[in-house]
Amino acid sequence: MQIPLYEHPVWQSVPEQVMRPGGLTVTEQALAHCDLQSGMRVLDVGCGAGATLRHVTAAYGLTGFGVDVSAELIAQARQTNSQVGWMRAQGESLPFASESMDVVLSECTLSIFEMESALSECVRTLKRGGGFIASDLYARNESGVEALRQLPSGTCISAAMPKNEILEKIESCGLQVSIWQDCSETLKVFSICTLTTAAKIDPFDLHIAAAKAKLGYYFLVARKL
Amino acid sequence: MSEYFDPAKYEGWVCADCNIPLQLSKVDVSYLGNSFPVDLLKCPNCGLVLIPEELALGKMAEVEKALEDK
Numbered sequence: 468m469q470i471p472l473y474e475h476p477v478w479q480s481v482p483e484q485v486m487r488p489g490g491l492t493v494t495e496q497a498l499a500h501c502d503l504q505s506g507m508r509v510l511d512v513g514c515g516a517g518a519t520l521r522h523v524t525a526a527y528g529l530t531g532f533g534v535d536v537s538a539e540l541i542a543q544a545r546q547t548n549s550q551v552g553w554m555r556a557q558g559e560s561l562p563f564a565s566e567s568m569d570v571v572l573s574e575c576t577l578s579i580f581e582m583e584s585a586l587s588e589c590v591r592t593l594k595r596g597g598g599f600i601a602s603d604l605y606a607r608n609e610s611g612v613e614a615l616r617q618l619p620s621g622t623c624i625s626a627a628m629p630k631n632e633i634l635e636k637i638e639s640c641g642l643q644v645s646i647w648q649d650c651s652e653t654l655k656v657f658s659i660c661t662l663t664t665a666a667k668i669d670p671f672d673l674h675i676a677a678a679k680a681k682l683g684y685y686f687l688v689a690r691k692l
Numbered sequence: 693m694s695e696y697f698d699p700a701k702y703e704g705w706v707c708a709d710c711n712i713p714l715q716l717s718k719v720d721v722s723y724l725g726n727s728f729p730v731d732l733l734k735c736p737n738c739g740l741v742l743i744p745e746e747l748a749l750g751k752m753a754e755v756e757k758a759l760e761d762k
Contacts, residue, residue: 654726655726656725663728669751670730671751671752672751674723674726674758675754675755675758678755678758
């Protein structure tokens with residue numbers, strides 16, 4: 468039986484089960500631009516086992532909501548924190564009222580979703596002026612994108628896009644990007660091995676494609692207009 | 693078993709320094725700080741690793757070329 472990518476046991480070895488480059492450090496850097504106040508409602512789309520929400524709800528006194536498509540990861544999240552509203556849902560169909568969130572996070576998940584639908588849902592749930600934070604892999608060399616597409620599908624690696632394409636999709640959904648920060652140095656310490664094992668990607672093929680595309684990592688902060 | 697070469701082809705190969713048969717072992721291959729384990733033939737005494745020609749001229753050469761072009 469095929470184990471879904473982010474339910475693979477190999478992730479258990481990752482500190483705090485933060486399944487993305489940069490971990491909570493990148494989240495903190497992005498949140499610093501959001502003028503957070505206690506009681507604000509934050510939604511993490513693709514929350515996995517809930518490490519980010521456990522941290523940000525405790526650190527900033529936020530009211531947290533997390534959705535993930537994996538029933539197993541949502542069950543793990545529920546076991547570790549009952550204060551957050553955990554729900555199994557797809558990023559493309561969020562079970563929340565329109566304009567109900569102050570901040571929406573999508574960390575290393577945007578390129579896995581059907582991006583336009585997921586962005587449209589994130590924007591719908593955000594209040595006017597609310598903050599949208601995304602972080603993900605991106606191709607710094609547009610001509611190398613084809614090499615990424617040759618890798619097994621279903622990961623943020625094979626679906627990584629160039630910066631201009633990402634910004635175009637985000638801004639066409641009614642968001643205004645205020646910060647784009649390259650944080651590709653986080654890839655040097657992220658255990659690529661974990662991802663290649665979970666996704667069954669040949670690590671040599673990954674390094675070939677990543678070098679051709681100059682694979683990088685970013686975070687961005689945007690506001691709903 | 694290795695994904696990248698046929699170990700049977702190298703049966704009987706010994707470490708020239710230790711005169712001990714090479715054994716299939718997990719070896720960490722690293723590029724730009726990112727490492728991953730690969731099954732390769734290794735001397736159990738001194739740790740000398742044999743990179744088989746098919747890997748050296750195949751996937752490893754491809755990675756190195758892609759990194760040089762980067």
